[in-house]
Amino acid sequence: MSQKKPEKLIDEKGIRYDGRKLGEMRPVKIEVGILGNADGSAYIEQGKNRILAAVYGPREIHPKHQALPDRAALRCRYHMAPFSVQERKSPAPSRRELELSKVMREALEPSIFTEYYPRTAIDLFVEVLQADGGTRCAGITVASLALADAGIPMRDLVSACAAGKVEGHLIVDLDDMEDKSEGADVPVAYMPSLNAITLLQMDGMLTNEEFEQVLNMGIEGCKQINQLQREALKAKYTAVKEAGAEKEEEAEEEATE
Amino acid sequence: MASIMAAKVRAKRVAQLIAGGKRLDGRELNNYREVQIESGLIERAEGSARVRLGKTEVLVGVKIEIGEPFPDTPNEGVLTVNAELVPLASPTFEPGPPDENSIELARVVDRGIRESKAIATDDLVIEPGKKVFVVFIDVYVLNHDGNLIDASALAALAALVNTKMFNYEVKEGEVKIKPGYKPLPMRNYPVAVTFAKINDQLIVDPWLEEEQVMDARLTMAFEKDGKICAMQKGGYGTFTTQEILEASKIALQKAAELRALVVKE
Numbered sequence: 001m002s003q004k005k006p007e008k009l010i011d012e013k014g015i016r017y018d019g020r021k022l023g024e025m026r027p028v029k030i031e032v033g034i035l036g037n038a039d040g041s042a043y044i045e046q047g048k049n050r051i052l053a054a055v056y057g058p059r060e061i062h063p064k065h066q067a068l069p070d071r072a073a074l075r076c077r078y079h080m081a082p083f084s085v086q087e088r089k090s091p092a093p094s095r096r097e098l099e100l101s102k103v104m105r106e107a108l109e110p111s112i113f114t115e116y117y118p119r120t121a122i123d124l125f126v127e128v129l130q131a132d133g134g135t136r137c138a139g140i141t142v143a144s145l146a147l148a149d150a151g152i153p154m155r156d157l158v159s160a161c162a163a164g165k166v167e168g169h170l171i172v173d174l175d176d177m178e179d180k181s182e183g184a185d186v187p188v189a190y191m192p193s194l195n196a197i198t199l200l201q202m203d204g205m206l207t208n209e210e211f212e213q214v215l216n217m218g219i220e221g222c223k224q225i226n227q228l229q230r231e232a233l234k235a236k237y238t239a240v241k242e243a244g245a246e247k248e249e250e251a252e253e254e255a256t257e
Numbered sequence: 258m259a260s261i262m263a264a265k266v267r268a269k270r271v272a273q274l275i276a277g278g279k280r281l282d283g284r285e286l287n288n289y290r291e292v293q294i295e296s297g298l299i300e301r302a303e304g305s306a307r308v309r310l311g312k313t314e315v316l317v318g319v320k321i322e323i324g325e326p327f328p329d330t331p332n333e334g335v336l337t338v339n340a341e342l343v344p345l346a347s348p349t350f351e352p353g354p355p356d357e358n359s360i361e362l363a364r365v366v367d368r369g370i371r372e373s374k375a376i377a378t379d380d381l382v383i384e385p386g387k388k389v390f391v392v393f394i395d396v397y398v399l400n401h402d403g404n405l406i407d408a409s410a411l412a413a414l415a416a417l418v419n420t421k422m423f424n425y426e427v428k429e430g431e432v433k434i435k436p437g438y439k440p441l442p443m444r445n446y447p448v449a450v451t452f453a454k455i456n457d458q459l460i461v462d463p464w465l466e467e468e469q470v471m472d473a474r475l476t477m478a479f480e481k482d483g484k485i486c487a488m489q490k491g492g493y494g495t496f497t498t499q500e501i502l503e504a505s506k507i508a509l510q511k512a513a514e515l516r517a518l519v520v521k522e
């Protein structure tokens with residue numbers, strides 16, 4: 001279950017302990033539309049991260065006093081499963097989870113035409129089944145796909161990726177071990193077509209010059225993630241279309257018989 | 258709906274002013290409101306400070322207790338930051354468990370102090386793995402007129418600088434308190450600088466009227482050597498890379514000005 005921390009996370013050749021280069025992302029696998037009940041859903045594996053997102057809505061809002069007269073209320077819950085981390089996590093929402101729910105909501109809301117659905121709720125649930133660093137970014141990436149899958153009108157997909165500094169090297173897509181080491185971690189969420197940053201946080205220490213490089217690396221990572229998001233969406237909807245075409249053919253055959 | 262129309266009219270007015278380089282309260286875009294800092298007004302607390310940022314008022318108390326270290330850091334004292342948006346501070350604050358705004362406020366203040374290693378936590382160990390000092394920083398918002406993050410971070414720093422540790426000795430595993438005090442061991446002095454983005458313009462230290470109409474918010478904390486040590490974007494708007502990099506240059510300078518009010522070199 002647990003991994004031992006290697007002596008050095010990055011060797012002299014600039015190869016990270018898991019074999020990645022400094023600017024290399026972890027392998028990403030995305031699936032769209034995998035839950036039966038939700039209006040939209042998606043699943044992501046990024047390294048050892050495994051995260052599900054589901055969207056319900058736009059739907060009637062409860063409690064009613066949360067209704068907004070000019071737009072839909074986006075409500076976001078980021079939650080980690082008790083078995084998702086080394087030490088069992090209490091299922092009650094922690095302060096970290098409450099903060100992340102807030103910043104994720106603020107990262108995603110700029111992408112949605114909430115003004116089309118006044119007085120309704122769009123509920124977004126992000127469940128981290130296994131965590132390995134960078135879950136808020138992977139969570140935003142997968143949540144944006146779930147919103148698209150729910151057919152909610154959007155300005156752009158939101159893609160997220162962290163960059164940071166470990167052992168003096170600037171790197172992209174930090175995993176848990178790299179995140180916990182000394183250095184810096186800068187999660188970024190970005191809408192590529194609009195060139196707009198929707199989430200930016202940082203902990204650790206960076207000079208202004210380093211920060212500029214890290215920010216640009218994070219945005220590059222977001223652009224790569226965006227390609228994968230598009231492919232995953234296309235994969236689902238071409239599959240649906242093909243299945244639909246097959247059914248039509250069958251129906252035609254039956255009719256001619 | 259009427260309140261929304263009023264808000265939109267107000268937003269337009271604020272944006273028009275800012276486009277002309279002016280603000281509702283007469284400040285320039287990159288100027289802070291008047292800052293007043295008073296330290297040590299709560300005798301019962303080991304450290305305390307009140308910061309007034311214009312009409313925003315935040316009181317921070319530091320309490321120190323003996324407790325257990327976290328299992329993964331047996332040789333370090335513990336730091337916890339909590340923030341209370343006290344109902345007397347604003348008509349919009351309600352009693353009850355901390356909401357996401359107070360949690361975010363506490364966590365951003367915490368991030369600046371923790372990441373800059375402001376407190377020398379390795380000097381707060383009594384018995385490794387068993388007994389350490391726990392530093393409680395409690396942020397108490399007394400009047401909300403905008404930019405609670407900067408006011409709270411500054412008040413927390415002033416309260417830490419003001420904090421006195423009791424002397425102690427360990428006898429047969431028991432901690433005995435001895436007379437006299439020494440200052441809390443500090444290594445760094447983080448300061449937060451917050452921007453609001455209104456109609457594609459960045460302004461420093463937004464007050465309430467501006468916060469209510471802003472598109473987005475960006476906070477950057479700088480440590481004493483000018484490195485960034487924490488960052489947090491808030492609000493439903495977005496930023497461009499250019500805006501963020503520009504903000505980081507202004508923030509560096511503003512942070513030094515604010516720090517000089519607390520830490521006399």
